[in-house]
Amino acid sequence: MADVQFLFREGAAVAAPTVALADFGADSNATAVVIQPGEDARALLPHLDRLALVEVTFPAFTDGRGFSTARLLREAGYTGELRASGDIGVDMLSHLKRCGFDAVAPATPLDAAEAETALNVWPQVYQATVVDGRKPIWALRHGK
Amino acid sequence: MYQYDSYDQAMVDARVAEFRDQTRRRIEGTLSEDKFRPLRLQNGLYLQLHAYMLRVAVPYGTLSGAQMRMLGDIADKYDRGYGHFTTRQNIQYNWIKLEDAPDILADLATVEMHAIQTSGNCIRNISSDQYAGAAADEVVDPRPYAELLRQWSSFHPEFLALPRKFKIAVIASATDRAAMRLHDIGLRMVKNDAGEIGAEFYVGGGMGRTPMIAPLINAFVPVDQLITYSEACLRVYNRYGRRDNKYKARIKILVHELGLDEYRRQVEEEFAHLQTLAIEPPLAELERIKGFFADPAWETGLSDEIDLSNADFARWVAANTVAHKAPGYAIVNISLKPIDKNGKAGIPGDATADQIRIMADLGREFSLDELRVTHAQNIVLAHVKKADLFALWQRLVEADLATANLDQITDIIACPGLDYCSLANARSIPVAQKIAERFAAPAKADAIGELKLKISGCINACGHHHAGHIGILGVDRKGTENYQLLLGGCEGADTSLGTITGPGFDENGIVDAVEKATNVYLANKEGEERFLDTYRRIGMAPFKEAIYG
Known part of the structure; x- marks a missing residue:
């Protein structure tokens, strides 16, 4: 498994081994789980408080299901590490962050300078994703 | 019409900088064509048979004289002196060099234009009724709602890698002039019995190889929940739309395979959840946008009489003008399906750089500095005084833009x-x-x-x-x-x-x-x-x- 190259939270990346969603039953002692694009992350909602790591895979960068997965986990109150892994390029980084990911493990390590530029592209944002903590432009316009 | 504030301008400028950097990486070779492709598509850049094609967004088909003029200048500066107006109310240029594309986007940004999400598997440019604000039969002007959706859909981080492209149209009349039900989402703004504005949501229409007419999934989404409801529709699609076969990946297939009731149930469930998150812009934002689309002060006491003694002019008036809601005004269609004196036909939707600039001037002089692009690939001057029609027509004749064939068999x-x-x-x-x-x-x-x-x-x-x-x-x-x-x-x-x-x-x-x-x-x-x-x-x-x- 690829290493975490970007961490947008305090501390170190969670090292616990992940299990597949199918193996993550109510009885399991696992604290880390991996979710594939076709799987329903809402199955995890009853177990969020014992999870330290959810890894969301992007087998192909053109498959954007993981963005919804991340947001709905954060919307449900998940506060542990949320890691994107797989086919990830620098141009996805700011979108991943906005959807609630706080760790990124690209299959191929990214150029650090290019990543830095890409992460700082957007001065503001148009939408409230809520999970990124950013005030959207409409809130700034109306002093919300 | 809508004007950017410093926030909108900063976002478009940021997009230009981002694409300039992506293009540089592509040309230097650190970004592969495979990885670059979705990025360039989301900036409207296709690789066609002979060259790159750039599709520039004309949000809900409305543009100012200065914006139209820029479209003409770009045709001269970066292309072969013409542009092609499209069925999505946009314009595309067919002979673009990759290395020029960032400069073109920078030029566009100087007149509050862009090519954001005019292609790719994302929410595309929002289309609307070309007679918005001028048609007698509209409930409200649909464009403020389209602008609200434009901002919400621009760079929405959850919806930039959808199963397939996603097209939204907004109308507000009983008469549909925008093929609304042939879109992934069609909104028709309506008034309920209490006099409140809301939207009918039609989801799952489209053309392509499996044409479908969108069914109604919600007959009244209140005006202060439009974004939240749209987000629910998109999230269900992003999660469950098919990705195994690109020909079955549009939302129409998901709605068809799930069945309307099940799709609606899932949307309503997601909607109920999203409502708890307060993601909807306040009504004050909609009011701010509406201010840009307020009716101009119509001149009063204008005559509705038109001197039709010139037979060619009379024929053009009959074919290409439409009733306007204000007395003394008319809606004018400029046909881009020209047929010349010798019976030779032009290319549908094409206009030369000079013609584009002439239309920009005519829009400024005769139509309150505003033009529209129609899904039928024509141009509209929405607010022309009837007393000015003859002078306008003479100018159009000089520019080979006066073909009188709107909605006829030659308006192809x-x-x-x-x-x-x-x-x-x-x-x-x-x-x-x-x-x-x-x-x-x-x-x-x-x-x-x-x-x-x-x-x-x-x-x-x-x-x-x-x-x-x-x-x-x-x-x-x-x-x-x-x-x-x-x-x-x-x-x-x-x-x-x-x-x-x-x-x-x-x-x-x-x-x-x-x-x-x-x-x-x-x-x-x-x-x-x-x-x-x-x-x-x-x-x-x-x-x-x-x-x-």
Whole structure:
């Protein structure tokens, strides 16, 4: 498994081994789980408080299901590490962050300078994703 | 019309910087074509048969004189002196160099324009009614809602890698002039019994190889929940839309496979959840946007009389102008389906750089500095005083822009086809020109009246052939271009899909078949019936007999 190259939270990346969603039953002692694009992350909602790591895979960068997965986990109150892994390029980084990911493990390590530029592209944002903590432009316009 | 504030400008400027950096990485080779492709597509840049094509967004089809002028200047500076207006109310340039693309986007940004999300598997440019703000039958001006959706959908981080492209249209009239129900989401703004504004949501329409008319999934989404409801529709689609087959990846297939009730149930569940998150812009934001679209101060005491003593002018007024809601004003359509004095037809939707700049000037002088692009690939000046019509017409005549054929058989919608497009199976433009030339005599076209003819050069249906009263679909049959004929499609309020008549034709054969179909209409029409009405009354059989008999 690829290493975490970007961490947008305090501390170190969670090292616990992940299990597949199918193996993550109510009885399991696992604290880390991996979710594939076709799987329903809402199955995890009853177990969020014992999870330290959810890894969301992007087998192909053109498959954007993981963005919804991340947001709905954060919307449900998940506060542990949320890691994107797989086919990830620098141009996805700011979108991943906005959807609630706080760790990124690209299959191929990214150029650090290019990543830095890409992460700082957007001065503001148009939408409230809520999970990124950013005030959207409409809130700034109306002093919300 | 809408004007950027410093926030909007900063976002578009950031997009230019981002794309400049991506293009640099591509040219230097650190970004592969495979990885660059979705990035350039989301900036409107396609790789076509001969060169890159850039599609520039015209949000809800509205633009100022200065913006129109810039479109002309770009055609000169970076292309071959012309542009092509599209069925999504955008403009595209066919001969672009990759290394120029960031500079073009920078030029566009100086007039508050961009090419954001005009392609790719994301929410595309929002389309609307080209007569918005001028039509007598609208409940409200639909464009403020389209602008609200434009901002929400721009760079939405959750929805930039959807299963497939996603098109939204917003209208606010009973008469549908935007093919609203042939979009992934169509919104019709309505007023309920309490006098409140809300939207009917139609989800799952589209053309392409599996044409479907969008069903109504919610008859009244309140105006302060439009974004939240849209987000729910998109999230269900992003999570469950098919990704195993690109031809089954549009939302229409998901709605069809789940069934309308199940899709609606999932949307309502997601909607209830999202409502707890407060993601909806406040009504004050909608009011701010509405301020830009307030009615201008119409001049009062204007005459509705028009001197029609010039026969050519009279014919143009009859064909190309439409009633305006304010007394003394008219809506003017500039046809981009020209037929010259010798009966030669131009390329549908094309305009030269000079013509684009002339239209910009005319918009400024005669129409409160505002122009519209229509999904039928024409240009509208929405607010022209009737007293100015003759002067305007004379200027249009000088610029070869005064062809009087709106909604007639020569006002043909055609995709770029095999002359430009890497997906096409057959040429569309020459077929459109041959048909237009066959019916070039004004008396011939006038006798037929309203007949919407639409041509696509492949099954992807960019030329809307399913929705033509007469539709033509170009296919490849054993290496030869072949054209199928469809009858009975309609994109309006009574949306219907065309039916194939039978075996296809070669290029000359399809022109003959179209003429035979019009002859059947003329022989059978009753009273004021249009071609479509007669077809619906008498059915396919008489047409088939005339065409193949």
